[in-house]
Amino acid sequence: MAYCIKCGVELSEYIKACPLCETEVLNGTENEEIINSDYPDYRMSPKDETKRVKHIFAGKILSVLFFDYAIILLILNILINKTVSWSMIPVLSLVLCWFGVAYPFFRKHNTFFRLFTMNCIAVIVYLLSLNLIISGDILWSRIAGLSIALLWVIMAGFFIPERIRKILPVTVYYILSSVILFVVITLLIGNQLSIFQVVLPLTILLLVLSLVSYFVIVARANDFLGMSSVILFDISVFCLVLDIIIVHYTKGTYMPSWSIIVNIVTIPLFATVHTIKKSRELKSLISKKLHR
Amino acid sequence: MHKTKHPKWYQLDTSAKIYPAMESIRNPAVFRLSMRLDKKIDPVILNTALEDIRDRFPYYNVSLKKGLFWNYLQQNTNPLHVWTDSRYPCERIYRDSNNDYLYKVKYYENNIATEFFHVLTDGFGGMEHLKCLVQRYLFLTGDVKEKLDDIIDIDEAPDIQEQEDAFLKVLESEKDTADIDKKRSLFSNNRTYQIKGRLLPMGELKVVTGIVSSEELKKLSREHDATITQFLAALYVEALILYQSHQIKDKGNHRNVGIQIPVNMRKYYPYRCMRNFSLFVTPIIDPREVHSLDDIIAKIKEFMKEHLTLKHLLTMVDDNCSLAKHTILKHVPVDIKNFAIKYIDKTKGSTQFSGTISNMGMIKLPDSMSAHVENVLVQIGAKPQSKLSCSLSGYKDKIYISFGRNVKSAFIEKHMFTSLVKMSIKVKLMSTS
Numbered sequence: 001m002a003y004c005i006k007c008g009v010e011l012s013e014y015i016k017a018c019p020l021c022e023t024e025v026l027n028g029t030e031n032e033e034i035i036n037s038d039y040p041d042y043r044m045s046p047k048d049e050t051k052r053v054k055h056i057f058a059g060k061i062l063s064v065l066f067f068d069y070a071i072i073l074l075i076l077n078i079l080i081n082k083t084v085s086w087s088m089i090p091v092l093s094l095v096l097c098w099f100g101v102a103y104p105f106f107r108k109h110n111t112f113f114r115l116f117t118m119n120c121i122a123v124i125v126y127l128l129s130l131n132l133i134i135s136g137d138i139l140w141s142r143i144a145g146l147s148i149a150l151l152w153v154i155m156a157g158f159f160i161p162e163r164i165r166k167i168l169p170v171t172v173y174y175i176l177s178s179v180i181l182f183v184v185i186t187l188l189i190g191n192q193l194s195i196f197q198v199v200l201p202l203t204i205l206l207l208v209l210s211l212v213s214y215f216v217i218v219a220r221a222n223d224f225l226g227m228s229s230v231i232l233f234d235i236s237v238f239c240l241v242l243d244i245i246i247v248h249y250t251k252g253t254y255m256p257s258w259s260i261i262v263n264i265v266t267i268p269l270f271a272t273v274h275t276i277k278k279s280r281e282l283k284s285l286i287s288k289k290l291h292r
Numbered sequence: 293m294h295k296t297k298h299p300k301w302y303q304l305d306t307s308a309k310i311y312p313a314m315e316s317i318r319n320p321a322v323f324r325l326s327m328r329l330d331k332k333i334d335p336v337i338l339n340t341a342l343e344d345i346r347d348r349f350p351y352y353n354v355s356l357k358k359g360l361f362w363n364y365l366q367q368n369t370n371p372l373h374v375w376t377d378s379r380y381p382c383e384r385i386y387r388d389s390n391n392d393y394l395y396k397v398k399y400y401e402n403n404i405a406t407e408f409f410h411v412l413t414d415g416f417g418g419m420e421h422l423k424c425l426v427q428r429y430l431f432l433t434g435d436v437k438e439k440l441d442d443i444i445d446i447d448e449a450p451d452i453q454e455q456e457d458a459f460l461k462v463l464e465s466e467k468d469t470a471d472i473d474k475k476r477s478l479f480s481n482n483r484t485y486q487i488k489g490r491l492l493p494m495g496e497l498k499v500v501t502g503i504v505s506s507e508e509l510k511k512l513s514r515e516h517d518a519t520i521t522q523f524l525a526a527l528y529v530e531a532l533i534l535y536q537s538h539q540i541k542d543k544g545n546h547r548n549v550g551i552q553i554p555v556n557m558r559k560y561y562p563y564r565c566m567r568n569f570s571l572f573v574t575p576i577i578d579p580r581e582v583h584s585l586d587d588i589i590a591k592i593k594e595f596m597k598e599h600l601t602l603k604h605l606l607t608m609v610d611d612n613c614s615l616a617k618h619t620i621l622k623h624v625p626v627d628i629k630n631f632a633i634k635y636i637d638k639t640k641g642s643t644q645f646s647g648t649i650s651n652m653g654m655i656k657l658p659d660s661m662s663a664h665v666e667n668v669l670v671q672i673g674a675k676p677q678s679k680l681s682c683s684l685s686g687y688k689d690k691i692y693i694s695f696g697r698n699v700k701s702a703f704i705e706k707h708m709f710t711s712l713v714k715m716s717i718k719v720k721l722m723s724t725s
């Protein structure tokens with residue numbers, strides 16, 4: 001049994017120094033057996049704040065480094081040529097490097113996919129501005145940027161989280177993305193006005209509508225009423241946008257015509273179906289969110 | 293556990309309403325209850341036990357959501373996981389790493405511990421949950437064969453009273469008696485003495501637990517004509533007074549010392565409430581008026597006698613409900629409310645007392661269970677203002693006096709325990725390293 005000679009209290013076997021006066025326990029039992037303490041000695045914090053602080057520190061150092069280089073280059077350029085010209089290219093590269101190397105340190109939750117996305121965006125912006133600086137247009141960089149975007153779309157297929165994979169099968173994803181692929185390739189080769197103004201907007205509209213509807217139906221409205229309200233909604237939006245696109249292409253205005261009639265029918269229908277569907281949910285939601 | 297389309301939801305109880313606003317790493321508003329068994333804990337069995345009892349405590353298996361005027365609790369169907377214990381108890385519960393749950397079950401060697409965010413319940417509700425969990429665990433390991441009385445039966449449906457806001461119930465049932473003191477003198481506006489000292493790194497809590505014989509302590513308290521709580525509270529106050537004169541040399545600058553003592557309202561109103569149903573009384577002692585321990589005891593006793601009357605308690609309940617019932621204040625958006633609560637708590641609320649002493653009382657377990665349970669500990673966290681708290685629990689023939697502090701100095705604990713030793717009480721210490 002161990003005692004603190006100063007305080008007169010008995011100490012548990014594992015205690016090495018009195019927790020009250022910090023006097024060390026003399027002739028503590030020197031036997032080899034490990035005595036379990038009443039409290040664990042390790043710390044397992046779910047969020048390791050210190051680690052993050054260190055990371056941010058590294059990020060800050062890199063940022064300062066890149067920033068210094070950029071400033072030096074700009075000053076050199078101004079001193080030699082009295083204008084900012086050639087230095088823009090390395091400065092832009094430094095910005096890109098910052099995105100690739102330093103930026104991840106500032107992110108709280110790093111996943112490969114997020115970094116990949118950020119870097120894709122950074123590279124596209126980089127190429128576009130490079131092209132713009134060098135030749136004053138975005139002729140070649142447009143194509144390069146689009147191919148990177150396509151690469152992203154294809155890669156994204158691998159990173160669809162398990163949770164969403166249940167709702168959105170990978171096959172659907174690839175069918176949709178290959179449609180885009182097709183459109184973009186036509187776009188790159190043909191470069192016709194109609195593709196920009198009609199095919200692409202319509203494809204995007206279809207893609208967005210079908211994705212959103214799919215999510216909504218599976219997650220929130222997987223019954224008859226829910227499905228019909230989503231489909232009604234889709235019809236009215238699709239008709240409206242289709243009308244506008246065609247009118248814009250043929251006449252150059254934004255005034256929808258026939259789709260208004262469609263909407264006069266579908267919107268009240270949608271509203272009715274939706275209200276019937278939502279009334280119970282709505283009631284409980286309102287009472288929950290607005291309780292006083 | 294299938295996902296329900298209309299998850300159940302609960303309003304926060306009257307006391308809980310302030311906790312989401314106050315919560316921070318420095319002030320996690322977490323308390324911890326633990327039991328030490330006679331065998332090493334098997335985490336797999338513990339997890340099964342936890343899953344087994346979850347449906348009996350639907351009001352604890354919730355996540356915190358934000359409404360327009362108030363936060364609320366919504367049924368949470370995510371899987372529950374037990375945690376390995378970590379070095380510092382009562383750490384902030386990070387919801388996103390805890391499947392959105394507001395409590396944790398931890399294990400270490402022979403210990404099973406639960407840590408609750410105060411929004412869910414107070415120590416007395418938490419203790420019922422822990423008892424039920426340990427009983428189920430012992431049942432699964434085969435150490436306890438039969439169902440035990442005095443422990444919540446997991447095959448029974450939860451009583452509606454368990455999830456109700458007992459404060460509002462009390463007010464409703466007592467509204468005709470009109471025995472409420474409308475002159476609010478619950479809080480003096482005086483700041484009390486706050487221990488000075490640099491705080492330990494965020495999230496750290498140094499724990500020193502003293503084990504004393506309950507017979508010896510009872511006898512000693514009786515000699516001073518006080519209950520155990522009163523006696524230890526007086527010792528605590530004495531230590532605070534000494535520490536104040538040690539830290540602040542100029543006597544003119546000495547402040548009053550306030551000691552916050554939680555009162556279990558279930559003792560006064562027979563509700564089977566499993567949520568927050570405790571209030572605080574805070575005896576304030578002027579260090580210039582007391583000269584010995586017995587003086588302090590007399591002061592505390594007088595205060596308790598005056599304040600632990602049904603009339604006064606009812607006034608406190610009414611006071612506690614005042615924010616929730618205020619016609620204008622209750623319609624303020626939750627974020628603004630939280631901001632105001634945080635500010636008021638920092639500047640006024642938390643400086644109303646210099647320390648907290650919380651007594652869970654004697655914990656009684658059925659014989660077949662207590663054969664396997666070696667100790668029952670309670671730990672409450674320390675606020676950044678008062679920096680130290682004390683919690684008491686009694687089990688079998690021992691009383692556990694547990695201090696948690698977030699400053700370096702152990703002055704108060706040292707004074708408490710060495711005084712006890714001087715009064716010829718044997719003290720055995722346990723401590724975090």
Ligand SMILES: [Zn+2]
Pocket residue numbers: 004005006007008018019020021022023
């Ligand atoms: Zn000592």
